[in-house]
Amino acid sequence: MGLSNASGDLxxxxxxxxxxxxxPLRFYEKHLLESIRPDARPLGRxxxxxxxxxxxxxxxxxxxxxIKMEVMxxxxxxxxxxxxxxxxxxxxxxxPIVRPGRPAEAAxxxxxxxxxxxxxxxxxxxKELSLVSGKAAWMAYLDIxxxxxxxxxxxxxxxxxxxxFSHLEIPVVSLNDDGKIVLSEEQGLSDxxxxxxxxxxxxxxxxxxSLTCVLHKNYILAxxxxxxxxxxxxxxxxxxxxxxxxxxxxxxxxxxxxxxxAIQDCIALTRQRVKELQKILEEAISGMEVx
Amino acid sequence: MEVDREDGRSQNQLRPLxxxxxxxxxxxxxxxxxxxxxxxxxxxxGPKAGTKKNENPEKACIEVIWKPKTGQIGKPEKxxxxxLKRTLESICILTVNPNTTTSIIVQVVNDDGALLPSxxxxxxxxxxxxxxxxxxxxxxxxxxxAKSGYVILDPTKLEEQKMKxxxxxxxxxxxxxxxxxxxLRVEGEPIENGIITSVTHGIMSxxxxxxxxxxxxxxxxxxSDFLRRNLQQQSxxxxxxG
Numbered sequence: 001m002g003l004s005n006a007s008g009d010l011x012x013x014x015x016x017x018x019x020x021x022x023x024p025l026r027f028y029e030k031h032l033l034e035s036i037r038p039d040a041r042p043l044g045r046x047x048x049x050x051x052x053x054x055x056x057x058x059x060x061x062x063x064x065x066x067i068k069m070e071v072m073x074x075x076x077x078x079x080x081x082x083x084x085x086x087x088x089x090x091x092x093x094x095x096p097i098v099r100p101g102r103p104a105e106a107a108x109x110x111x112x113x114x115x116x117x118x119x120x121x122x123x124x125x126x127k128e129l130s131l132v133s134g135k136a137a138w139m140a141y142l143d144i145x146x147x148x149x150x151x152x153x154x155x156x157x158x159x160x161x162x163x164x165f166s167h168l169e170i171p172v173v174s175l176n177d178d179g180k181i182v183l184s185e186e187q188g189l190s191d192x193x194x195x196x197x198x199x200x201x202x203x204x205x206x207x208x209x210s211l212t213c214v215l216h217k218n219y220i221l222a223x224x225x226x227x228x229x230x231x232x233x234x235x236x237x238x239x240x241x242x243x244x245x246x247x248x249x250x251x252x253x254x255x256x257x258x259x260x261x262a263i264q265d266c267i268a269l270t271r272q273r274v275k276e277l278q279k280i281l282e283e284a285i286s287g288m289e290v291x
Numbered sequence: 292m293e294v295d296r297e298d299g300r301s302q303n304q305l306r307p308l309x310x311x312x313x314x315x316x317x318x319x320x321x322x323x324x325x326x327x328x329x330x331x332x333x334x335x336x337g338p339k340a341g342t343k344k345n346e347n348p349e350k351a352c353i354e355v356i357w358k359p360k361t362g363q364i365g366k367p368e369k370x371x372x373x374x375l376k377r378t379l380e381s382i383c384i385l386t387v388n389p390n391t392t393t394s395i396i397v398q399v400v401n402d403d404g405a406l407l408p409s410x411x412x413x414x415x416x417x418x419x420x421x422x423x424x425x426x427x428x429x430x431x432x433x434x435x436x437a438k439s440g441y442v443i444l445d446p447t448k449l450e451e452q453k454m455k456x457x458x459x460x461x462x463x464x465x466x467x468x469x470x471x472x473x474x475l476r477v478e479g480e481p482i483e484n485g486i487i488t489s490v491t492h493g494i495m496s497x498x499x500x501x502x503x504x505x506x507x508x509x510x511x512x513x514x515s516d517f518l519r520r521n522l523q524q525q526s527x528x529x530x531x532x533g
Contacts, residue, residue, distance in 0.1 A: 097345055105369075105373065108365075108366040108369040108370070109366075109369055109370045109373045111366055112366040112367060112369070112370045113370070115366075116492060120456075120492060120493050120494060121494060122494070233377075233380075233381075234381075241494065244496075244497065245494045245495065245496055245497075246491070246494065246495055246496065246497050246499075246500050247494050248491050248492070249458075249489050249491050249500060250489070250490055250491070251486060251488055251489045251490075252373060252374045252377040252378065252488055252490070253374070253376070253377025253378040253379070253380055253381040253487060253488050254377060254381050254487075255381050257463065257482070257485025257486060257487060258485060258486045258489070259480050259484060259485050259486075260480065260484070260501070260504070263486070263501075263504075267497055
């Protein structure tokens with residue numbers, strides 16, 4: 001088929017592209033036999049990951065996360081806990097299949113998965129978001145915008161959410177005479193006692209990290225691109241936290257049945273990925289603090 | 292280890308199961324499934340001509356609509372629809388009727404724990420009632436892990452809320468075959484050990500998860516027997532007017 005000498009010859013290059021469009025599964029299987037993928041990655045390796053501020057990129061998939069804080073009254077059952085609301089948006093910029101009137105099917109599902117993962121992993125202690133017990137607490141609105149959807153949406157979204165929370169600084173506020181919380185201007189100017197002394201960061205414990213894998217026959221491909229996800233329909237997402245506890249193992253259907261060996265391999269790949277991601281996150285945070 | 296459950300069940304005991312098919316007359320297939328107090332109704336319409344816009348026309352398409360008991364349709368319903376759709380796509384033979392759409396409507400009648408597994412079981416029985424060709428049945432079970440580490444099956448809503456973590460697992464039904472046992476194994480494991488779908492909530496250790504899988508597989512054998520008896524019994528009652 002001329003795949004090895006596709007660089008020089010124009011006629012064989014055109015054949016390769018046509019073959020890729022007409023018979024995508026066979027194109028991939030020819031690569032899998034050599035234990036490699038079309039973008040020259042080995043099967044178990046994820047794409048290059050970078051974090052800059054709250055913009056996370058895994059390969060071409062790009063997500064931007066932003067957090068807005070608002071003061072609200074806590075509920076009666078949990079008077080000294082704040083609240084986090086997580087939403088995931090897929091604007092039309094991210095993919096040709098998303099149009100303004102037709103929201104992407106994946107968006108509410110990823111939003112709910114993210115919400116469940118972040119709240120159940122215990123990464124954020126909601127008591128840290130409390131201001132005055134029973135009267136005022138912080139409500140954090142986390143919005144994640146997908147700018148480029150090229151596979152592994154949940155992984156990138158989770159990474160950008162974690163990066164956003166790592167950079168979050170809670171502003172200084174004080175209680176004014178009407179009993180309302182207002183933003184304090186500076187330490188010395190205000191004659192009112194501030195509720196918290198300085199801008200503080202949230203303490204994050206047991207941060208969750210995830211890896212999405214695609215199963216096809218006997219092969220396990222880590223971190224699929226959108227093309228790989230559309231051809232091979234069995235997708236497994238494993239979320240582990242920093243103490244190797246399983247936060248979530250999500251496998252919604254798929255033609256390939258997952259046996260114990262496949263699940264163990266996916267979990268092993270995720271453990272490696274957790275170490276890589278921890279290093280990348282630490283570098284990004286320390287890079288920010290230098291500024 | 293003795294565990295006290297509120298309704299007196301043992302750790303691995305399922306609630307009483309009840310399933311009836313062909314209960315709705317306009318639907319091409321319908322089934323009602325109840326596990327204890329959780330009751331779900333599923334109806335199947337199809338195959339109808341044409342597929343939706345972004346779907347592959349060379350295969351049959353499955354569409355799921357989830358109706359909660361009360362309230363508006365929000366993100367949890369969309370997630371259930373997606374999981375149900377992918378699970379059913381993997382058990383149906385999609386190449387038999389290309390360029391068609393089969394719609395499955397799930398109506399929650401009562402939610403008392405293990406809602407998604409009940410819905411998957413109900414939808415599967417409704418597909419059988421409609422005569423949609425399938426590779427095998429999907430048998431769904433819910434396993435919970437408690438803070439002290441023991442695993443219980445088929446929790447009620449109260450039990451689900453008290454637990455540290457729970458997992459919804461879907462397996463293919465158990466196989467009864469005349470062929471010798473060795474020929475039906477994949478990678479040294481019988482076919483019914485493979486997982487079709489797995490959705491977990493809450494934190495559990497990896498070892499707990501594998502223990503849940505074992506318990507889930509054992510329970511799926513019991514559920515498969517129940518399904519087999521139920522299907523055989525109703526097929527002999529052919530005098531029921533449709």
